[in-house]
Amino acid sequence: MRRILFVCTGNTCRSPMAEALLRHKSKAQGVAIEVRSAGVSTVDGLPVSAHAAKTLAQLNVQHDGVSRALTAEAVAWADLILTMTAGHKRHLLERYPQAVDKAHTLREFVEDDPRVLADIAELEGLYTELHMNQALGGRLSDEQRQRLLELEGRIPGFDIADPFGGTLERYTQAAEEIDRALDRLLGILSKDRK
Known part of the structure; x- marks a missing residue:
């Protein structure tokens, strides 16, 4: 079973949306994975942003989590780490250079x-x-x-723009961009298990 960690800045917008969307889509498609998310600049326990929660609700996707700061344990746990921007990837690799072979931006990883x-x-x-x-x-x-x-x-x-502080429309656009990349990711993961 693949273990995937999504990473963004505060773990209240993009990475929790990616986590929830991938969990929902993989379950529907029968792809066995474990998914987490974390932030490079956050504290544990913050709620997902209101617009991110509303965006997920409009897609009928559940998300019950709270923010988590990126830790060495989370990096070691993951088989694949997908960041929302090249800056997040750089930050991750500066702190955890041992993750170099499993860290990519989400859009970079699914580029074909x-x-x-x-x-x-x-x-x-x-x-x-x-x-x-x-x-x-x-x-x-x-x-x-x-x-x-x-x-x-x-x-x-390969960056997914940060909707933080923006309109619901910006959150929806970010979720749509993440969703398209996740469809490609699931295609890759499905091939890997064959």
């Missing part, structure tokens, strides 16, 4: 365009080389730097 995936792999290689060179007092060549900028400009954004 081979050209985008190749660009991502090349960009990550260039970032690794950049960090190694910086640690050793070196730098990227002009050609490498130009390629890095080109790839950064070409790769689509």
Whole structure:
């Protein structure tokens, strides 16, 4: 059984919506998973935001949880960690570098365009080389730097916008974006169990 952890900032909007939606969808499709969510900048026990609760209720999806701060235990528990933004992923990996092989943004993980995936792999290689060179007092060549900028400009954004403090419509839009990505995620998880 796969254990999936969703991560956002306060664990009151995006990640609890993702948790509840995936739990609901996986049960309906018979995909056996465990799901949790956490926040990189929160405290335990805050209620889900009113608009997130209303958005889930409109979709007939139950969510009874409260916020949880990201912990080493949660990171160790998860087989797969899906963040709502690249910033959350960076924050997670700064605190828990051992999670590097299982941490992705949600939209990045479900991306299936081979050209985008190749660009991502090349960009990550260039970032690794950049960090190694910086640690050793070196730098990227002009050609490498130009390629890095080109790839950064070409790769689509994988962030799910934060609706916190916004209108119900913004929460609905975020939930729809998460929902589309979860459909693709369930397709991946279904293939994995075959």
